[in-house]
Amino acid sequence: MRGGAADYLEKPVELSQLLDTVERAVASTRSSRRLLATRREVQEAGRLSEVFPALGVPETSDHFQCFRSTVSELGGDFLAFTENEKDACVFLLGDVSGHDLRAAYISSYFQGFARGLRDRRSSIPEILRDFNAILENQWSALTASGNTDLAWHPVSLAVCGADIDLREGVMHLVNCGCPGVRLSTPSGRCEVVDPEFAPLGWVAGSPIEAAKVDVSGCGFVYCFSDGLIDYASRLEMDAFCMIYEFLSCRVREIESMDSSPPDDIVVMRLQIDQSIDGAALYHPLIAEQYGGNEMDKIDRIQDVWRKSLVFALGDAVEDCLLDILLCCREAVLNGLEHGCDGASGKLCSLVISYCPAERKVRVRVDDAGHGHGFDPEERMRTREVLDGSHLGLVLVSELSHRMKIENHGTSLEFEFDLAVPE
Amino acid sequence: MVTGSLDKNAPELSILVRGNVVSTNADGIGSAISGILTKYQAQPWKCLKIDLKAVKMVDSVGLNLILALVRKLEGDNRSVRIFVKESAVKRVFQISKLDTVVPVITQKRGRW
Numbered sequence: 445m446r447g448g449a450a451d452y453l454e455k456p457v458e459l460s461q462l463l464d465t466v467e468r469a470v471a472s473t474r475s476s477r478r479l480l481a482t483r484r485e486v487q488e489a490g491r492l493s494e495v496f497p498a499l500g501v502p503e504t505s506d507h508f509q510c511f512r513s514t515v516s517e518l519g520g521d522f523l524a525f526t527e528n529e530k531d532a533c534v535f536l537l538g539d540v541s542g543h544d545l546r547a548a549y550i551s552s553y554f555q556g557f558a559r560g561l562r563d564r565r566s567s568i569p570e571i572l573r574d575f576n577a578i579l580e581n582q583w584s585a586l587t588a589s590g591n592t593d594l595a596w597h598p599v600s601l602a603v604c605g606a607d608i609d610l611r612e613g614v615m616h617l618v619n620c621g622c623p624g625v626r627l628s629t630p631s632g633r634c635e636v637v638d639p640e641f642a643p644l645g646w647v648a649g650s651p652i653e654a655a656k657v658d659v660s661g662c663g664f665v666y667c668f669s670d671g672l673i674d675y676a677s678r679l680e681m682d683a684f685c686m687i688y689e690f691l692s693c694r695v696r697e698i699e700s701m702d703s704s705p706p707d708d709i710v711v712m713r714l715q716i717d718q719s720i721d722g723a724a725l726y727h728p729l730i731a732e733q734y735g736g737n738e739m740d741k742i743d744r745i746q747d748v749w750r751k752s753l754v755f756a757l758g759d760a761v762e763d764c765l766l767d768i769l770l771c772c773r774e775a776v777l778n779g780l781e782h783g784c785d786g787a788s789g790k791l792c793s794l795v796i797s798y799c800p801a802e803r804k805v806r807v808r809v810d811d812a813g814h815g816h817g818f819d820p821e822e823r824m825r826t827r828e829v830l831d832g833s834h835l836g837l838v839l840v841s842e843l844s845h846r847m848k849i850e851n852h853g854t855s856l857e858f859e860f861d862l863a864v865p866e
Numbered sequence: 867m868v869t870g871s872l873d874k875n876a877p878e879l880s881i882l883v884r885g886n887v888v889s890t891n892a893d894g895i896g897s898a899i900s901g902i903l904t905k906y907q908a909q910p911w912k913c914l915k916i917d918l919k920a921v922k923m924v925d926s927v928g929l930n931l932i933l934a935l936v937r938k939l940e941g942d943n944r945s946v947r948i949f950v951k952e953s954a955v956k957r958v959f960q961i962s963k964l965d966t967v968v969p970v971i972t973q974k975r976g977r978w
Contacts, residue, residue: 526910740890742888742890766954767954773888773889773925822899830914832930835929839961839962842961843958
């Protein structure tokens with residue numbers, strides 16, 4: 445049976461038993477062939493969904509990178525991207541609830557719908573408002589008709605899109621339920637533009653409009669589906685380190701990871717100033733905020749930093765990993781205790797970024813406090829007096845290769861030079 | 867995490883610390899060391915050997931714990947020696963200048 449036999453007969457063989465067994469074998473073979481054919485069709489449909497995007501097929505270039513992973517052959521996540529010669533580009537990233545055939549159908553339907561309207565010069569907000577109305581009307585009609593098989597589980601679509609004028613540095617952004625769009629500066633600082641609207645299909649008549657976002661000083665714009673956040677959370681890492689690694693093309697196949705993602709993942713990164721070599725910009729690897737009352741969680745937090753840095757930088761960070769972790773620990777604990785007064789409502793932010801061209805890791809910690817009036821240099825000199833004070837500042841100053849204090853002490857930035865491989 | 871043993875021939879009291887010596891466990895390590903010191907208080911040992919060879923990280927709170935311990939034993943006319951294995955751990959003792967008040971000895975695992 446292990447070798448592929450369909451069934452077996454006991455001696456003495458009776459004709460009726462033989463006929464029954466053959467019938468079962470024929471039925472089983474037909475079922476297997478149908479399953480195989482269906483699977484091939486699903487795979488073919490999956491390939492088709494990639495060549496009929498809402499805008500254009502996203503192709504990786506020097507300034508645009510994307511990554512996509514689906515749980516099954518047909519996924520509900522999609523990404524479309526197009527640019528023209530006038531330094532303008534458009535992206536549309538979406539995530540249909542579920543990752544089954546139903547989700548894939550809705551995804552394809554939306555992309556065709558969006559492409560048709562876009563060709564007729566409709567704006568992204570108009571497309572999203574119209575599709576929201578379709579979902580609302582269709583499901584209302586289904587509910588009214590008593591078709592509860594479908595109506596009990598309505599479809600929703602999280603979608604984020606933007607028209608970007610790269611020359612003017614202006615982005616008209618619409619986000620309906622996707623994770624907040626991340627903006628990073630050339631020096632590695634991060635900002636989140638939170639979604640303003642609920643996913644399509646949630647709110648009838650949602651007044652979806654674009655928000656004008658100044659991206660003139662930005663290094664990169666990041667957009668991704670919530671599958672990435674779920675996956676990062678499962679692996680206890682920061683989402684940014686996964687973006688960096690996935691878009692660096694070192695992880696080509698998600699199957700090479702230790703744990704499979706629970707949901708479809710789609711990620712994109714767009715470089716705003718395309719006259720600069722992207723490798724010369726700082727890429728965020730970790731961008732987190734901690735409440736002032738999270739000091740007792742610092743060991744777990746530190747472990748997330750460790751996993752994230754090792755995942756993104758691998759052996760390159762090995763030599764100074766412990767120093768980076770210790771300095772981050774000291775800086776964040778100082779921010780939580782003195783800047784946030786241990787209060788849950790006050791936040792301390794940490795951003796760790798990496799410049800591939802310079803092989804530098806930069807850490808920036810900002811707290812919500814008012815700072816201090818003392819001279820940090822004077823404080824540093826107190827290390828000659830062994831009274832145990834200011835040891836955290838001394839460690840950060842001496843273990844890092846460069847350190848600066850800004851905003852009266854509420855901001856601390858320090859860097860590490862990674863060793864050049866032999 | 868912390869164990870103590872008395873070498874009556876030395877005479878030396880040894881304390882072995884496993885795990886990191888950091889803000890989240892410094893109080894516990896301090897209490898454990900105090901308990902060991904109390905237990906062997908009446909014994910005629912002159913030197914405390916702190917074995918940090920299994921420790922990978924000592925932060926500023928951990929350094930302050932060790933500094934306070936050194937100061938306390940100085941008052942009792944007892945000395946302290948610290949043994950480490952990781953260069954990163956030795957470096958924090960050097961940077962903080964704790965190595966100027968207590969000998970910090972790097973001891974790698976020897977060949978058998």
